[in-house]
Amino acid sequence: MQFADLIVAWQKTHGRHHLPWQKTRDAYKVWLSEIMLQQTQVATVIPYYERFLATFPTINRLANASQDEVLALWAGLGYYARARNLHKCAQTVVSDWQGIFPRQAQDIMSLPGIGQSTANAIAAFCFDAKTPIMDGNVKRIFTRYYGIEGQTNKREVEKRLWDQAHENIELASKDLDMPAYTQGQMDLGATICTRSKPKCNVCPLQASCYARRENRQAELPTPKIKKTIPVRSVKMLVLQHQDRILIQQRPEQGIWGGLWSLPEFQSEQELLTLQNDWQQTRQTAIKLAAFEHVFTHFKLHIQPYWLKCPHLSLREENGNGSKQQWLPLDRLETTALPAPVLKLLQGVHQFSGMEDLPGS
Ligand code: SF4
CATH class of the missing domain: 1.10.340.30 (Hypothetical protein; domain 2)
Incomplete structure (x- = not known):
């Protein structure tokens, strides 16, 4: 045969x-x-x-x-x-x-x-x-x-x-x-x-x-030559008002195109600006445990920060013109969130009754 x-x-x-x-x-x-x-x-x-x-x-x-x-x-x-x-x-x-x-x-x-x-x-x-x-x-x-x-x-x-x-x-x-x-x-x-x-x-x-x-x-098959993949870093802000989290839609191009994710920033200075922008009180954002997500061509090092927000406003302009919404924590699983962001927010949901989240 x-x-x-x-x-x-x-x-x-x-x-x-x-x-x-x-x-x-x-x-x-x-x-x-x-x-x-x-x-x-x-x-x-x-x-x-x-x-x-x-x-x-x-x-x-x-x-x-x-x-x-x-x-x-x-x-x-x-x-x-x-x-x-x-x-x-x-x-x-x-x-x-x-x-x-x-x-x-x-x-x-x-x-x-x-x-x-x-x-x-x-x-x-x-x-x-x-x-x-x-x-x-x-x-x-x-x-x-x-x-x-x-x-x-x-x-x-x-x-x-x-x-x-x-x-x-x-x-x-x-x-x-x-x-x-x-x-x-x-x-x-x-x-x-x-x-x-x-x-x-x-x-x-x-x-x-x-x-x-x-x-x-x-x-066999002949193994592919393993390349060391580059690491990129990003800081994300988990902005929480009661049982809601602020999320914003990512641009069509690039990673997670069109999905909903968290506001991102690169420096402590940018974080201070965001903090002042979003809350009237002088609370400081809490640094949460950092983690990595592996893509095919690079690793993403994610450093999340958590901040309570006293009001529910939205910013029309957030730098890239993307849409924002306050997402109830019980709707995490039915929203188009990237897997590592979903995991992070599920952790936040679990601890959301506590005064302070466990940090790094
Ligand atoms: S190597 Fe694969 S194709 Fe060859 S005998 Fe074993 S299982 Fe079958």
Whole structure:
């Protein structure tokens, strides 16, 4: 049996069959799951996927939602560009494709936020197209099975992987079950050919696998060269009036674009200005415990300060013209807050009855 046929046979008996997005061939739902699953584990995605579909059961409903509603449902999943693109993509499908997802992979790929592998997966799952995928799982299986050396983000290695992916479909039986093959590669990578300790003795590819034969599973795929990532620092102000916190919307561009966060400042002098601006009493802001949040390309060192505010006014102008609101602490989980800001404010909520918050 050829590579693809082996995977299909294995998927049908040993693969996953109960994931919520496997119950449908509706391109809207499959697309949503594919975008959510990028860089995120299945177990984390499931509740988000279900909540999202309960709120936006059709692509028209998603297209007509405000970006704020979309971001609020995405809050905590990270990589927020995915949510903004998801929203734009839904609007494009409605305006340019009469609300019907295109069927050809090349057309799907022309939509915002959809790359070649995702477009191919949607076409294969929903329309039986013979279009291969190339995600992290497939790269790991291929490099081990075929003994492909070199970092998988290098152009020549990537080309070899894609060529191999096309060849595997050409060599497979004519009636290759594309949804089962596509799902099978994902399942095999997630459950058998895992990053560490692959379960080669139950793998359907073991008889011809290069890495198993040469005992090189730990060396393939070739590890990426680790770069030390830069650290950026920011100071945030938790401004509290009774059970409300002042939040402001971030600009569209940059990290956490469009999400709600806390006022930021760079120096003690700026903090004094903010303090004078926001309260009439001469209370000093309390320094809370600092913490770090890791992004793909840098680490963010966050130093929060906490200050009680005697009144509930809003500033029209706050330097960048962004919107502000006083958020009740019991609405934290339903607001589009970045994960580290949510965590910080949940801590504030927990201690909000106390006179002073625990500092650093
Ligand atoms: S035999 Fe082992 S290394 Fe090879 S594809 Fe299967 S699980 Fe991966």
